[in-house]
Amino acid sequence: MNSPSNRFTTIRLAKEYMKFSAAHFTVFSATERERLHGHNFTVTAEIEAPVGQDGLAFNYRLYKDKLKLYCQALDEYLLLPGKSPHLEISKNNGCYQVNFDHETLHFPIADTHVLPLLNSSVEELSAYILNQLLSSHTDLNKHNIRRILINVSSGPGQSGSSEWQKG
Numbered sequence: 240m241n242s243p244s245n246r247f248t249t250i251r252l253a254k255e256y257m258k259f260s261a262a263h264f265t266v267f268s269a270t271e272r273e274r275l276h277g278h279n280f281t282v283t284a285e286i287e288a289p290v291g292q293d294g295l296a297f298n299y300r301l302y303k304d305k306l307k308l309y310c311q312a313l314d315e316y317l318l319l320p321g322k323s324p325h326l327e328i329s330k331n332n333g334c335y336q337v338n339f340d341h342e343t344l345h346f347p348i349a350d351t352h353v354l355p356l357l358n359s360s361v362e363e364l365s366a367y368i369l370n371q372l373l374s375s376h377t378d379l380n381k382h383n384i385r386r387i388l389i390n391v392s393s394g395p396g397q398s399g400s401s402e403w404q405k406g
């Protein structure tokens with residue numbers, strides 16, 4: 240374990256493989272939604288921790304591997320927001336049946352992830368990935384991590400991020 244230090248660093252991870260292609264539609268209100276479409280989402284991370292006596296905060300490979308796995312788990316799926324107040328999602332005959340306003344949509348279960356999100360937005364996807372990273376309590380404690388920022392972009396020039404700071 241790194242000894243506590245007064246010198247902090249921010250490790251930035253933006254690997255080419257930290258990406259996923261997914262279909263989604265953003266819901267704007269009880270009556271307004273986008274048409275189903277896809278994005279090549281990219282993910283970046285900032286992880287702040289003290290620099291140890293060995294000149295390292297931690298081996299960043301550990302976090303690259305985790306982020307790669309999280310991206311792979313979302314890749315080539317339709318992402319539905321399971322906590323949207325405007326979508327009623329149920330299973331019917333091998334499909335997710337989604338009631339929205341006056342329409343009913345059907346999506347193959349095997350091609351779809353229902354995620355604990357309010358919306359399939361970059362804001363919510365960044366929080367979802369951050370929460371997965373935060374569930375690695377042992378690693379975060381071991382490395383004295385004090386801040387993590389996850390950014391998700393749906394394309395060049397548009398992104399949303401979620402940040403955690405040790406209390």
Ligand SMILES: Nc1nc2c(c(=O)[nH]1)N=C([C@H](O)[C@H](O)COP(=O)(O)OP(=O)(O)OP(=O)(O)O)CN2
Nearest residue numbers: 263264265273278359360361362363393394397399
């Ligand atoms: N706050 C958010 N607003 C929007 C999000 C989001 O994730 N958070 N997402 C969308 C759309 O799904 C899409 O990402 C952007 O759509 P849009 O801006 O209409 O189109 P383009 O990505 O093609 O961008 P151009 O500027 O038109 O090239 C919408 N809002």
